[in-house]
Amino acid sequence: MLDKNIRKLNKYIKPITKSGIKNFINGREVQAVSRATFENHSPVDGSFIAKVSSSDHRDIDKAAMSSAEAFKAWRNIDHKERKAILNSIADNILKYSEEIALLESFDTGQALRFTKKAAVRGAANFRYFAEKAIDAANGLSTPDTHHVNYTMKQAIGPVGVITPWNTPFMLSTWKIAPALAAGCTVVHKPAEFSPVTAQLLVKIAYEAGLPKGVWNTVHGLGESAGKSLTEHEEIKAVAFVGETTTGMHIMRQGAATLKRVHFELGGKNPVIVFDDADLDRALDAVVFMIYSLNGERCTSSSRLLLHQKVYNKFMKRLEERVKALKIGHPLDSNTEIGPLIHKTHQDKVMSYVDIAKEDGAKILVGGSIPKGKLSNGCYVNPILVDGVDKNMRVGQEEIFGPFLSVIKFKTEEEALEIANSVNYGLTAYIWTNNVGRAQRLARDVDAGMVWINSENVRHLPTPFGGVKYSGIGRDGGEYSFDFYMETKNISVAYGTHTIPKLGKLS
Numbered sequence: 247m248l249d250k251n252i253r254k255l256n257k258y259i260k261p262i263t264k265s266g267i268k269n270f271i272n273g274r275e276v277q278a279v280s281r282a283t284f285e286n287h288s289p290v291d292g293s294f295i296a297k298v299s300s301s302d303h304r305d306i307d308k309a310a311m312s313s314a315e316a317f318k319a320w321r322n323i324d325h326k327e328r329k330a331i332l333n334s335i336a337d338n339i340l341k342y343s344e345e346i347a348l349l350e351s352f353d354t355g356q357a358l359r360f361t362k363k364a365a366v367r368g369a370a371n372f373r374y375f376a377e378k379a380i381d382a383a384n385g386l387s388t389p390d391t392h393h394v395n396y397t398m399k400q401a402i403g404p405v406g407v408i409t410p411w412n413t414p415f416m417l418s419t420w421k422i423a424p425a426l427a428a429g430c431t432v433v434h435k436p437a438e439f440s441p442v443t444a445q446l447l448v449k450i451a452y453e454a455g456l457p458k459g460v461w462n463t464v465h466g467l468g469e470s471a472g473k474s475l476t477e478h479e480e481i482k483a484v485a486f487v488g489e490t491t492t493g494m495h496i497m498r499q500g501a502a503t504l505k506r507v508h509f510e511l512g513g514k515n516p517v518i519v520f521d522d523a524d525l526d527r528a529l530d531a532v533v534f535m536i537y538s539l540n541g542e543r544c545t546s547s548s549r550l551l552l553h554q555k556v557y558n559k560f561m562k563r564l565e566e567r568v569k570a571l572k573i574g575h576p577l578d579s580n581t582e583i584g585p586l587i588h589k590t591h592q593d594k595v596m597s598y599v600d601i602a603k604e605d606g607a608k609i610l611v612g613g614s615i616p617k618g619k620l621s622n623g624c625y626v627n628p629i630l631v632d633g634v635d636k637n638m639r640v641g642q643e644e645i646f647g648p649f650l651s652v653i654k655f656k657t658e659e660e661a662l663e664i665a666n667s668v669n670y671g672l673t674a675y676i677w678t679n680n681v682g683r684a685q686r687l688a689r690d691v692d693a694g695m696v697w698i699n700s701e702n703v704r705h706l707p708t709p710f711g712g713v714k715y716s717g718i719g720r721d722g723g724e725y726s727f728d729f730y731m732e733t734k735n736i737s738v739a740y741g742t743h744t745i746p747k748l749g750k751l752s
Contacts, residue, residue: 251358251577255348259295259442262349266297267441269305269465270448272312273458278466279304286441289355289585289592289624290576298441301466306433306474309462313404313431314480316459321401321429323457325380332376332427334454339369339419342450346443350415351576353442355585355624358577360539361415368419368447374706375427375726382428382727385734392743399731401429402506403482406475408496409444410488411437411587412542412646418447421485422461424726434463435475437488439587441465468492476500483507483729487544490644490670490715508719508729510544510711512644513672516665517547518687520658521555523677524699529560531675531701532650533567537628540583541648542591544716545673545695545702549634549641550652551661557654561610561632568611568630568650573620583648585623592624595647598640599629605638607631607651636664644670658683666692672712673702694720 266283268275278299286295299305320328339346343365350361385397407421414436425432436444448463464471476484476499483506486496490511497507517535519528535547552560576584586592592615599613612629615621628648634641640651655661665674671692677699678684688696694712697703704710707723719729 247580248575248578251348251579254344255352255577258345258349259352262296262442262445263294266299267445267465268299269301269309270445270452270461270463271305271309272316272462273452278302279308284438284467286353286439288352289587289589290352291622295353295442298438299465301464301471303470303474305464305466306471306478309433309464310404310475310478310480312459312462313433316457317401317404317431320426320431320457320460323429328427328429329376329379331455332372332379332423335451335456336369336372336376338450338454339365339372339447342446343369346415346446348577349446350440350443351584354411354414354440354587355576356413356539356542357581357584358579359581360413361576364413364416364443367416370706371416371419371423375423378424378723378727379427381724382731388735392740394738394740395735397733397735399428399727399733402730402732404431404433404480405730406478406481406484407432407434408472408475408484408486408488409434409436411439412544413539414440415443415447417487418444420721421487424721425485425730426456426460428727428730430730431459432461433475433481434461435472436463436465438465438467472496473499476505477503479503481505485729486510493717506729508721509717510721511672511715511717512646512670513544513546513712513716514549514642514644514668514670515545515547515673515675515693516549516551516691517675518551518655518661518665518677519553519556519560520661520678520680520683521553522679523556524679525556525560527699528677529563529567531677532564533571535675535701536650537568537571537583537648540586541628542587542646546646547673547675548645548650549665549668550650551655551664552652553661554654554656561652564652565610565630568628571628571648573616573625573627583625583628585620585625586647587624589624591647592626595626595629595645595649598643598645598649602631602634602638602640602651605635605640606633607635607638607640608633612648636667642668658687662687662690666690669715670712671714672716673697675701
């Protein structure tokens with residue numbers, strides 16, 4: 247199966263390697279104004295994928311002005327036509343699903359078993375927001391004695407969307423679909439580590455009938471293209487998914503133009519397992535939520551808070567499961583963990599092994615780089631760390647890899663105190679059959695999202711986002727439109743109210 251998938255990959259990737267990855271502005275593919283490029287390599291084996299346009303403020307300006315011009319028509323397009331275009335994009339995503347999955351796997355190192363789902367999820371995002379296009383402008387009726395008041399929502403204008411290198415295809419659709427449904431136009435700046443499927447996605451959109459200029463994609467580095475996008479006057483809002491520190495920079499950069507921001511940032515999420523939990527299901531969820539997607543996910547449960555009564559029994563089973571994880575080439579259908587995104591990130595994750603040891607924790611599993619045929623890629627053996635204290639760096643800092651830190655607790659109150667002891671607050675996972683306890687913890691834990699007796703299962707209408715250093719704002723369903731649209735109140739008088747008179751002649 248691996249050889250077969252590699253042959254398919256070569257068919258899709260050779261044209262990209264030959265032509266390079268360029269910007270897509272005003273409905274056509276163009277090189278960066280400077281003609282500068284940077285190289286993109288696969289984390290699987292370091293092999294060269296393509297040269298990528300390295301854009302600067304001039305390219306961003308062209309894209310922003312194209313978006314501003316296209317906005318004049320796109321915001322007023324008949325909702326039925328907008329819906330049809332978004333559904334057509336969804337159809338096209340499914341049409342290209344095999345190509346998307348293979349390219350994303352090789353570009354990011356994510357196992358094919360997960361990237362196969364990226365196209366399906368991406369299509370679902372467009373399909374969902376296509377159905378919402380007619381309702382996006384809905385407001386409220388707030389009548390008064392002498393006036394009728396009603397509100398409507400209107401697209402905010404051209405928006406910037408900056409997406410990360412982990413699950414880049416799905417997260418791009420997650421941001422761009424509601425923006426288009428709301429009537430906004432988009433300038434998309436993908437992460438420089440994972441540019442391949444962003445190029446394919448924008449082409450898919452135009453093939454589906456999207457008017458030129460509505461969606462522009464500009465590649466480049468954060469400090470040049472990204473910074474220029476967040477500072478551009480024509481860009482009215484920036485939606486960003488990525489590291490917390492970068493979000494802070496974007497907020498500062500957008501301040502001069504009073505830009506609205508939406509941030510989905512980092513997490514150090516707790517999974518709390520009590521002694522009365524269904525331990526079989528909890529074990530499955532714990533392993534899945536930290537080791538799937540190579541641990542490179544903001545919602546990963548990277549801190550296991552484990553009740554002392556089941557600590558030894560649970561840890562024995564957990565250790566066995568982590569040792570049994572299948573590491574390998576991401577295009578192999580048996581692989582569960584592939585390489586990390588880049589050598590710099592591999593080094594970062596591995597540095598926490600030494601940090602854990604220095605702080606007195608114990609490495610139970612992993613802590614090394616695979617040898618042999620995997621040594622040329624950015625692989626790490628999945629890591630399980632025992633004896634962690636909540637104040638240790640591995641209990642506080644986002645590592646963003648297949649690295650699980652385990653902390654023992656005695657009481658519900660202690661579990662809550664440990665869970666809330668970090669700067670982040672994205673998700674929390676609670677495992678208990680005590681209904682009152684589950685509700686208390688869900689209420690009191692610092693998190694924008696809580697799952698009780700479940701792993702992360704996304705339902706598209708529900709709000710997605712965090713508190714504290716994990717972000718600002720919410721995605722999903724109607725919540726997305728709160729960001730991409732302005733609310734306008736219109737007041738109509740009945741003609742019955744008294745108007746005060748000033749300067750009245752006697």
